Amino acid sequence: MNKNKIITFFLVLFTILFFLGITVFAIIISRGGLITKEGIVETSVIRVDVEPNVDFTVYVDGQIVKLQDDRINQLEKGTYNIVIEADNYARWEKNVSVTPGIVSTVNVKLYPSTYSLEQVTQTNIDRAYFSADGQYAYYVVSKAKESSANGIWRLKLTTGAFIFGNQNPEPEKLVNVGPLLSPIIAENNYDIAFSDDNSRFLLQNHEDGSNYVFSATEFNSEAEYEINALLGINPDKIYWFTNGDSLIIEDNELLFEYQLNNNQKTIIILDVNETTTYAIADNLVYFTNDSGALMSYSSGTPQLVSTSNKIIPNTIEEIIPSMHDSDKLIFKTAESYYFVDIDSEYFNQITDSSFELVEFSPDGNSAIFTKENIAYTFNIKEIIATNSFESKFASTHIELNKNDRISFSPQSANLVYYDSELGTILFTDTEGDNVVVALTDLVNANLAYSVNSSGDKFYITLEDELESPESTINTNLYRIDLEAQN
Numbered sequence: 001m002n003k004n005k006i007i008t009f010f011l012v013l014f015t016i017l018f019f020l021g022i023t024v025f026a027i028i029i030s031r032g033g034l035i036t037k038e039g040i041v042e043t044s045v046i047r048v049d050v051e052p053n054v055d056f057t058v059y060v061d062g063q064i065v066k067l068q069d070d071r072i073n074q075l076e077k078g079t080y081n082i083v084i085e086a087d088n089y090a091r092w093e094k095n096v097s098v099t100p101g102i103v104s105t106v107n108v109k110l111y112p113s114t115y116s117l118e119q120v121t122q123t124n125i126d127r128a129y130f131s132a133d134g135q136y137a138y139y140v141v142s143k144a145k146e147s148s149a150n151g152i153w154r155l156k157l158t159t160g161a162f163i164f165g166n167q168n169p170e171p172e173k174l175v176n177v178g179p180l181l182s183p184i185i186a187e188n189n190y191d192i193a194f195s196d197d198n199s200r201f202l203l204q205n206h207e208d209g210s211n212y213v214f215s216a217t218e219f220n221s222e223a224e225y226e227i228n229a230l231l232g233i234n235p236d237k238i239y240w241f242t243n244g245d246s247l248i249i250e251d252n253e254l255l256f257e258y259q260l261n262n263n264q265k266t267i268i269i270l271d272v273n274e275t276t277t278y279a280i281a282d283n284l285v286y287f288t289n290d291s292g293a294l295m296s297y298s299s300g301t302p303q304l305v306s307t308s309n310k311i312i313p314n315t316i317e318e319i320i321p322s323m324h325d326s327d328k329l330i331f332k333t334a335e336s337y338y339f340v341d342i343d344s345e346y347f348n349q350i351t352d353s354s355f356e357l358v359e360f361s362p363d364g365n366s367a368i369f370t371k372e373n374i375a376y377t378f379n380i381k382e383i384i385a386t387n388s389f390e391s392k393f394a395s396t397h398i399e400l401n402k403n404d405r406i407s408f409s410p411q412s413a414n415l416v417y418y419d420s421e422l423g424t425i426l427f428t429d430t431e432g433d434n435v436v437v438a439l440t441d442l443v444n445a446n447l448a449y450s451v452n453s454s455g456d457k458f459y460i461t462l463e464d465e466l467e468s469p470e471s472t473i474n475t476n477l478y479r480i481d482l483e484a485q486n
Helices: 003-030 181-187 227-231
Strands: 033-036 039-042 044-051 057-060 063-065 071-075 078-085 092-098 103-109 127-130 136-141 151-156 172-176 190-194 200-205 211-215 237-241 246-251 254-259 265-269 278-281 284-288 294-297 318-321 328-332 336-341 346-352 356-360 366-371 374-383 388-399 405-408 414-419 424-429 436-439 449-451 457-463 475-481
Touching (some): 044 092, 071 078, 092 103, 136 190, 172 211, 200 237, 211 227, 237 278, 254 284, 284 318, 318 356, 328 356, 346 366, 346 388, 414 449
Antiparallel strands (some): 057 063, 254 265, 318 328, 336 346, 366 374, 449 457
């Protein structure tokens, strides 16, 4: 080997080692490592993710800290008091425990310190529904002053990114209250279910068991499908499946998929009985077979869910899937609740079955439980650096009375709590902390409400203030802005 080749070899080797060293250094720093004279000291990092995008100040144990790339760096193992303050927003505070070498993410949702109501509709709403993703409000009107206003309406709750100025979408009428709908709405014994993609809605008349499908994207002069007439039966239960393309039908111990575009029927379960457990997660049906094995169906043939045996309880009484991640499930058995991540084959006992599950968050990372009128939350997160999960089950100290309601926002980031005795709407984080009172003096027992899909507005049905004692009480849709106005 001549001299030039030797020099070239060592130059290439040095370059490789140099960049390898930089990579290792970057990994150490990104995970909180601190290089000192004594060597590498492993510290922790807290990443702070704040919504909305406003200027804010961070305090750690009472001291102002400047973030570096949204991070609080070089923290020793322990628990720190984190405070976030921003002009015109309520103060946010949380005690955060950190572990050396692990980046802990703190998701902060700030809410305005004051709110003002804005009326959105000028009609008289019988019932209102909100899509699960917070994109739309749907409402039924049958007693409007002008008969042309009677019908089922849809209102988009978010403004497109390319719409300039203060332009809010206008309500769209989907169907008139004509000969078909008038008696159904008058009996007031019906339900409306919307497909996950908001392309269609199903009107279920519980008086005679009839079922009608309408388009949710354009005006309907009549029902798009009369399900009972097409099937020749009055189904026991109906669910949307694969967005708005098909339905899951349960009838007389038979569970099958019915595709609307071609009338094709595919059997899923031949014998639905007291021991059968099934649940629908967007484009999947989970169910247990006669031997207790977990099966899944997705527009074809039922298949055995491929998991290790350790994550399947012996007897599943109930399956609860998350809305946005069909791999994340909650199982209920006679003894306990379990969290299951099918994809990673992770299995974790949440709590015992003396608790009652209220809601599984849309993202599948949190759940609300109650016991003896107290709300509890379960939160779980994946630690990528250690290929593990970290979970927490704790009381929120929120006491729920008979008519109280508590639920997740569509983003799964916060809880919305309606206190029926005090007549208030409150927002909290997913552990029940950082309580913010948004509305007070609410008296309507049939409140419908939701945060919109972008998380910047809150919509609610309220009774209008009477202009005079002789005035008719109307119900309309109102909103409050969840981003402070300068």
